[in-house]
Amino acid sequence: MHTKQLDQYVGQEVTLKGWVANKRESKTVVFINLRDGHGMCQCILGIDDLGEESFNEAKSLGQESSLAITGTVVVDERQIGGYELHASKIQVYQNAKDYPISNKEHGIEFLIDNRHLWLRSRRQWAIMKVRNSIIYAIHNFFQSQDFVQMDAPIFTGNAAEGTTDLFETDYYGKPAYLTQSGQLYGEAMAMAMGKIYTFGPTFRAEKSKTRRHLSEFWMIEPEMAFCDIFENMDTIESFLRAVVQEVLERCPAELEILGRDISKLETIAKPFPRLSYDEAVEVLKGNKDVDGQNSLKTLEQDLLDVEARIAEVKTDIAEREAAIAAGGMKKGAINFNQNKIDSQKQDLKQLEEEQRNIPNWLKSARDFEYGSDFGGSDETVLTRLYDLPIMVYDWPHEIKAFYMKRNPEDPRFARGVDVLAPEGYGEIVGGGERETSEEWLVEKINEHKLPMDVFQWYLDLRRYGSVPHSGFGLGLERLVAWVCKLDHVRETIPFPRYYGRLKP
Ligand code: 4AD
Ligand code: MG
Numbered sequence: 001m002h003t004k005q006l007d008q009y010v011g012q013e014v015t016l017k018g019w020v021a022n023k024r025e026s027k028t029v030v031f032i033n034l035r036d037g038h039g040m041c042q043c044i045l046g047i048d049d050l051g052e053e054s055f056n057e058a059k060s061l062g063q064e065s066s067l068a069i070t071g072t073v074v075v076d077e078r079q080i081g082g083y084e085l086h087a088s089k090i091q092v093y094q095n096a097k098d099y100p101i102s103n104k105e106h107g108i109e110f111l112i113d114n115r116h117l118w119l120r121s122r123r124q125w126a127i128m129k130v131r132n133s134i135i136y137a138i139h140n141f142f143q144s145q146d147f148v149q150m151d152a153p154i155f156t157g158n159a160a161e162g163t164t165d166l167f168e169t170d171y172y173g174k175p176a177y178l179t180q181s182g183q184l185y186g187e188a189m190a191m192a193m194g195k196i197y198t199f200g201p202t203f204r205a206e207k208s209k210t211r212r213h214l215s216e217f218w219m220i221e222p223e224m225a226f227c228d229i230f231e232n233m234d235t236i237e238s239f240l241r242a243v244v245q246e247v248l249e250r251c252p253a254e255l256e257i258l259g260r261d262i263s264k265l266e267t268i269a270k271p272f273p274r275l276s277y278d279e280a281v282e283v284l285k286g287n288k289d290v291d292g293q294n295s296l297k298t299l300e301q302d303l304l305d306v307e308a309r310i311a312e313v314k315t316d317i318a319e320r321e322a323a324i325a326a327g328g329m330k331k332g333a334i335n336f337n338q339n340k341i342d343s344q345k346q347d348l349k350q351l352e353e354e355q356r357n358i359p360n361w362l363k364s365a366r367d368f369e370y371g372s373d374f375g376g377s378d379e380t381v382l383t384r385l386y387d388l389p390i391m392v393y394d395w396p397h398e399i400k401a402f403y404m405k406r407n408p409e410d411p412r413f414a415r416g417v418d419v420l421a422p423e424g425y426g427e428i429v430g431g432g433e434r435e436t437s438e439e440w441l442v443e444k445i446n447e448h449k450l451p452m453d454v455f456q457w458y459l460d461l462r463r464y465g466s467v468p469h470s471g472f473g474l475g476l477e478r479l480v481a482w483v484c485k486l487d488h489v490r491e492t493i494p495f496p497r498y499y500g501r502l503k504p
Contacts, residue, residue: 001014001015001016002016002036002037002038002039003016003018003034003036003038003039003040003041003081003083004038004039006041006073006081006082006083006085007082007083009073010073010074010075010083011072011073011074012072012073013070013071013072013073013088014070014071014073014085015068015069015070016034016036016041016043016068016069016085017036017066017067017068017069018034018035018036018037018066018067018069019034019035019036019064019065019066019067019120020032020033020034020035020061020062020063020064020065020066020067020096021033021034021035021040021063021064021122022063022103023061023063025059027047028046028047028048029044029045029046029047030044030045030055030058030059031043031044031045032045032058032061032069033080034067034069034085035120037125039080039081040080040081040122041079041080041081041083041084041085042076042079042080042084042085043069043071043084043085043086043087044071044084044085044086044087045058045069045087045090046086046087049071049086049087049088050087050088050089050090054089054090057090057092057095058090060095061092061095061096062095062096062097062098062099063096063099063102064096064099064117064120065092065093065094065095065096066092066093066094066096067090067091067092067093068090068091068093069085069087069089069090070087070088070089070090070091071085071086071087071088071089072085072086072088073085074086099117100114100117101114101117101118101120101121112490112496112501113503113504114504115494115495115496115504116495116504119494122257123257123258124491125257126251126253126254126255126257126258126484127254127258127480127484127486127491127492128494129251129254130247130251130254130255130258130480130483130484131476131480131492131493133246133247133250133251133254134243134247134476134479134480134483135199135476136246136250137242137243137246137247137250138199138220138239138243138474139199140242140246141238141239141242141243142197142222142239145195146194146195147195147196147197147222148189148193148194148195148196148197149196149197149198149199150186150189150193150196150197150198151182151198151199151200152179152182152183152185152186152189152198152200152221153179153182153185154178154179154200154201155169155171155176155177155178155179156176156177156178156179157176157177157454158177158184158450158451158454158455158458159177159180159450160179160180160181160183160184160401160403161180161181161204161401162180162401162448163450165180165204165205165206166178166180166205167203167204167205167215178203179200179202179203180202180203180204181202181219181221181473182198182200182202182219182221183221183223183403183471183473184403184458185198186198186221186222186223186471187223187434187458187461187469187471188457188458188461189223190223190224190225190469190471191225191461191465191467191469194224194225195222195223195224195225196222196223197220197221197222197223198219198220198221198223199218199219199220199221200218200219201216201217201218201219202216202217202218202219203215203216204217206498206499207499208499209498209499209500210376211481211487211488211489212376212426212427212478212481212489213489213498213499214477214489214490214493214496214497214498215497215498215499216497217475217476217477217489217493218475218476218477218493219473219474219475219476220473220474220476221471221472221473221474222235222239222471222472223469223470223471224469224470224471225467225469226467226468226469227433227468227469227470227471228415228433228468228470229393229405229415229417229432229433229470231470232417232431232432232433232470232471232472233274233391233393233417235472236391236417236419236429236431236472237271237272237391239474240268240272240389240419240429241268241269243479244265244268244483245268245269247265247483248262248265248266255484258484258485259485260483260484260485261485264387264422264423264485265483267387267388268388268389270388271388272388272389272390272391272419273386273388273390273391274390274391274393275390275391275392275393276392276393276394276413277392277393277394277395277396277413278394280374280382280390280392281368281370283295283382283385284365284368284374284378284381284382285365285366285368286365286366290385290386291385293385295365295381295382295384295385296362296365296366298384298385299358299361299362299365299381299384300362302354302358303355303358303359303362306351306354306355306358307355309351310348310351310352310355313344313347313348313351314348316340316344317341317344317345317348320337320340320341320344321341323337324337324338360377361377361380361381362381364377364378364381365377365378365381371396371398371399372399373395373399374392374418374426374427376426379420379424379425379426379427380424380426382420382426383420383421383422383423383424383425383426384422384423384424386422387422388422389419389420389421389422389428390419390420390422391417391418391419391420392417392418392419392420393415393416393417393418393432394407394410394413394414394415394416395413395414395416395418396412396413396414397411397412397413397414400414400416400432401416402441402444402445402447402448402450403434403435403441403444404416404432404433404434404435405432405433405434405435405436406435406440414432415432415433416430416431416432417429417430417431417432417472418430418431419472421478421479421482422482423482423485425478425481425482427475427478428474428475428478428479428482429472429473429474429475430472430473431470431471431472431473432470432471432472433468433469433470434469434470434471435462436462436466436467436468436469437462437466438459438462438463438466441455441458441459441462442459476492477489477492477493478492480492480493
């Protein structure tokens with residue numbers, strides 16, 4: 001029996017087991033918001049129903065105390081979840097004291113240090129539920145399209161995505177690497193099964209602290225035989241659309257807790273813009289407009305708007321502070337104004353961050369050099385112009401992985417595709433068509449100075465029944481961050497691992 005099943009027990013007596021999320025009390029009643037992992041239920045514990053001893057015990061419970069509450073289920077639309085429990089009995093497992101995380105503002109480092117507890121808070125709960133629904137939707141999509149889920153090894157002898165960010169381990173006295181991507185194995189499995197997808201942990205020694213990078217993250221990597229880059233893009237598009245749609249259906253309450261503007265997700269039903277790298281560079285540098293919007297001019301305007309807002313908010317805060325300081329204000333009015341000031345200060349922090357960021361983005365877009373890869377800032381500038389994910393394809397081959405197929409009509413370009421999520425999120429998917437020619441692959445392996453011997457098995461795939469094939473990799477945490485509109489990927493995974501972070 002749990003809180004999500006209360007609708008089946010209206011008017012009946014049930015027992016809920018959970019933790020005290022919060023509590024308030026009067027002389028004769030204690031109100032406990034009981035959190036049981038599935039949801040929340042307000043429980044009303046009256047002195048007359050419980051008896052004095054149990055009532056006093058209830059009154060003494062600290063936040064996150066664990067207990068079972070028996071009582072009658074009553075419909076109450078005003079309550080979270082729509083029901084409340086009129087208690088007749090409690091059984092306390094543990095009365096917890098001094099729970100470190102309270103409702104007040106905690107710094108992010110403190111919260112991450114206490115991740116093992118932070119996971120219990122409402123926002124984190126909602127994010128984990130969305131993550132779970134995304135995982136469910138991913139399997140649903142691929143299974144319904146006859147893909148076979150297969151697992152790639154985690155210990156590998158070769159790099160898939162460049163040698164700079166490999167984690168080396170000791171494998172019975174020999175070096176091995178934690179996998180950066182299951183793709184190369186995925187290609188072998190696709191030649192056996194037609195269409196496969198892997199879903200596993202991947203590792204990148206990224207010595208940078210950005211809001212998009214983890215050292216350990218989960219990647220979904222489909223691989224399809226007899227598939228070119230354009231069919232690949234069709235698959236990516238219907239895949240992302242299906243996943244977002246399913247999250248909208250399964251997680252309305254969670255998205256509401258997160259304050260997510262779901263209209264931004266509902267738009268994802270429209271076709272995704274597809275731009276070649278060359279076109280994307282033109283848009284980025286402000287040489288080409290998107291729906292009448294220019295990348296540089298909108299940023300300049302945004303900066304002016306942000307500065308105007310900052311001035312407004314500062315004046316408002318100053319006025320309220322002066323009014324409180326002047327004295328003579330009623331207690332309720334002081335509280336009201338103080339709360340306003342606190343929330344204005346939060347807004348101010350965000351605005352000031354934008355004020356700092358926009359000039360950097362502008363500079364990055366102006367100085368962008370044709371032929372280089374997009375950095376985080378470039379992706380932000382580009383994606384702020386669209387309300388849909390965009391697919392950028394045909395990249396300069398020099399900046400892409402060794403296995404990318406060259407465009408037969410213009411071999412300056414490799415047939416890679418990156419999907420950049422809107423609202424400034426940037427890359428969530430990287431993929432492309434794979435090189436089929438053994439000769440070209442050998443050339444690339446040499447060019448990238450990779451050890452030829454460990455790739456012999458991979459070259460076999462081109463020697464025995466080589467076919468056009470494509471695939472992609474979706475970073476689960478990046479998708480969760482965008483769907484939930486989070487500032488940072490560290491909140492998208494139960495226990496994040498990133499540069500400098502191995503605890504808890
Ligand atoms: O673009 P990437 O490096 O592509 C590959 O690994 C290909 N082998 C995939 C394939 O074609 N099968 O990584 C794919 C995705 C990125 O788009 C991003 O979403 C995610 O993996 N990703 C990361 N997510 C979090 N932290 C990191 N350090 C990430 N690096 C990549
Ligand atoms: Mg990439």
